[in-house]
Amino acid sequence: MAGAFALRLAPRLAAVPPGRGKGGGGASRGAGSRALVTKKPNKEHHLWIRKETAGSGKKALRLIDTVSKLPNEKEAIYGALDKWSAFEPEFPIIAAAKALGMLKRRRKWLRIIQVTKWLMTKGQVLTWTTYDTLLLALFMDGRVDEAESIWTTVIQTHTRSVPKRLFSRMILMYDIHHHPDKVLEIYADMEELGVRPDEDTARRIGKAFVAFGQEEKEKYVLDRYLKKWKYIHFNGERVRVRRDGPLA
Known part of the structure; x- marks a missing residue:
């Protein structure tokens, strides 16, 4: 019986880790000592390296000062802008984008057109924001034909990736310059590409249909794209009501 107990106990004794049993290696350590573990420092790996943006604001201001004096x-203009970017190791994309934003806030439409067209010759900073700013500048400067030419190039090149705001920009321009036929052409492109107009743009589209005596199509557009609910001030409070309700 004692032999059978010893056989069952032997595997358990063999499983005791070194230094845990009596007389084990752990007994030689101090009572409060701990083993020192050296950890390797973590190395961070970045897939994308952020471009240096230091000084881009000063570069943008230098661009504006340069073109403002010409x-x-x-x-x-093009010669001065070439000199502005000549000594940069990489094309100053961030500075150029900031300069366009500053010119837009200052309402320097002609300078925006000049700088943007120069950027287009370089193939740089051709973002949707840049195109939108250029179309706005051409519209504000009264150069509708040039804006239409830029728009034609954009819609033919990018087609299904053109954002809604560019469609809205063109419809706004054509509406203000009294070209309802052009408004409806842009709307037809939006319908084909599945671009949903915002409420202001939908009203301008409806206005274009009215100009051609098609009030039923105006109603269709407004019913389809205007929200069913709107907010009004009633008895000193802001309340939500149905657009076609009695309070509307």
């Missing part, structure tokens, strides 16, 4: 001549 006459409205293409050769003079």
Whole structure:
């Protein structure tokens, strides 16, 4: 019986880790000592390296100061802008984008057109924001034909990736310049590409249909794209009501 107990106990004794049993290696350590573990420092790996943006604001201001002092001549503008970017190891994309934003806030429409067209010759900073800013500048400067030419290039090149705001920009321009036929052409492109107009754009589209005596199509557009609910001030409070309800 004692032999059978010893056989069952032997595997358990063999499983005791070193230094845990009596007289084990752990007994030689101090009572409060701990083993020192050296950990390797973590190395961070970045898939994307952020471009250096330091000084881009000063570069943008230098661009604005440069073009502001020049006459409205293409050769003079382009030559100065070439010198502005000549000594940069990489094209100053961030500075150029900031400069366009500053010119937009200052409402310098002609300078925006000049700088943007120069960027287009370089193939740089051709973002949707840049195109939108250029279309706005052409519209504000009264150059509808040029804006239409830029729009045609954009819609033919990118087609299904053109954002809603560019469609809205063109419809706004054509509406203000009294071209309802052009408004409806843009709307037809939006319908084909599945772009849903915002409420202001939908009203301008409806207005274009009215100009051609098609009030039923105006009602269709407004019913389809205007929200069913809107907020009004009633008895000193802001309340939500149905657009076609009695309070509307």
